[in-house]
């Protein structure tokens with residue numbers, strides 16, 4: 277029976293960092309080394325200011341770092357020492373070439389796999405942690421098999437990560453399930469059991485699911501596609517609510533009470549963001565096209581189309597409410613991260629909205645409690661365009677508080693559902709006092725009590741709600 281004693285994780289990002297930090301925390305008998313090519317990222321993991329914000333992450337890292345948890349840029353040494361290697365590198369949507377804008381870019385996976393093949397001096401279990409198209413393990417296996425010898429053997433497992441940013445530590449400590457896929461061969465099943473033993477240090481055995489490799493790879497894409505589909509479904513209904521006087525919160529509550537549906541992921545919003553949903557659905561769309569299943573591809577594509585529509589609809593509503601022009605008007609944007617409790621801005625709805633406001637020549641003031649100004653400038657700049665950051669800086673002001681952002685503003689837009697923007701935490705009377713009148717407020721997250729803010733004097737618009745609802 278294989279017993280894992282030494283783990284290497286390639287990729288110290290949003291997934292590799294928290295996942296393997298929790299693993300080290302729960303398995304003091306296993307040495308865990310997280311490696312990355314980025315010196316800056318590793319230096320931050322070794323400092324008191326970790327490179328990503330996640331509630332509870334600092335405690336876990338500071339407890340184990342230097343004991344059985346290490347962060348390093350020495351990728352080769354960590355590979356050589358390990359019995360089991362998690363490949364947790366980024367798999368972004370391809371920007372050019374075949375499948376551009378849809379297929380996953382597997383260059384990072386391939387280069388990490390090649391490195392494992394080149395430098396390994398003993399047998400390894402190689403685990404796909406990154407989200408990949410179904411059958412990626414086959415390509416990894418071909419690379420590894422070409423380099424295996426009678427002394428060095430490689431097994432491949434798929435162990436997709438289901439954590440959600442913002443609740444990563446909670447999700448990792450108490451996962452709904454852990455999924456481990458393996459080739460159904462003798463050595464594949466032995467490797468699978470070795471990883472099951474690692475997880476059962478803290479996860480109840482019945483929550484560790486074992487499947488074949490391809491089911492595991494596809495389940496991750498399927499789970500993200502279905503989660504995003506629920507958001508697009510409720511967002512599609514939010515448009516009907518606004519037009520009819522139905523209230524999207526009431527509809528979601530009534531539907532969610534059906535135990536066949538469940539209440540989660542039924543919150544209407546300005547649209548989903550994050551590095552995964554869009555990328556993984558497009559990945560599924562591309563896979564369907566490659567498999568010559570155009571109707572299946574169109575079905576999933578619609579989830580992304582609806583998400584884009586929701587953002588555009590929100591912007592159109594803002595412009596038409598502000599008397600059809602926002603030129604030179606000050607728009608205060610509350611929140612820039614793609615959701616609360618994370619500093620991650622990848623695919624954040626805020627980026628699309630603010631770019632549209634800038635196109636309309638509005639002045640935009642942004643406040644987010646966790647996102648660095650440099651990140652905001654980078655996200656709003658167009659790649660490859662000279663001096664674009666300077667142009668952005670002319671149109672955008674980054675503020676230290678919601679009050680500063682709203683000062684002199686014509687409209688306040690809630691884009692991220694940070695708790696501090698709730699109406700029992702932020703002094704909306706103070707915000708109102710500092711604004712141009714009429715003072716407009718657009719809630720893209722169903723975060724505030726519209727009635728209460730209307731009493732202060734705000735003109736409030738909320739996604740999925742019609743001001744006159746229930747009165748006529």
Ligand code: NAI
Pocket residue numbers: 286287288289290291292311312313314317351364365366367384387388405406407408437438439440441551552
């Ligand atoms: P990330 O971009 O934050 O981190 C990836 C890291 O891998 C980077 O720091 C990069 O420098 C490093 N890297 C790339 N190639 C390397 C190589 N050859 N050797 C060493 N380091 C290398 O990405 P993130 O968000 O951690 O995502 C990783 C994977 O996990 C993706 O496939 C993603 O789809 C998946 N995933 C992400 C979730 C999330 O919430 N962010 C949740 C579940 C899965």
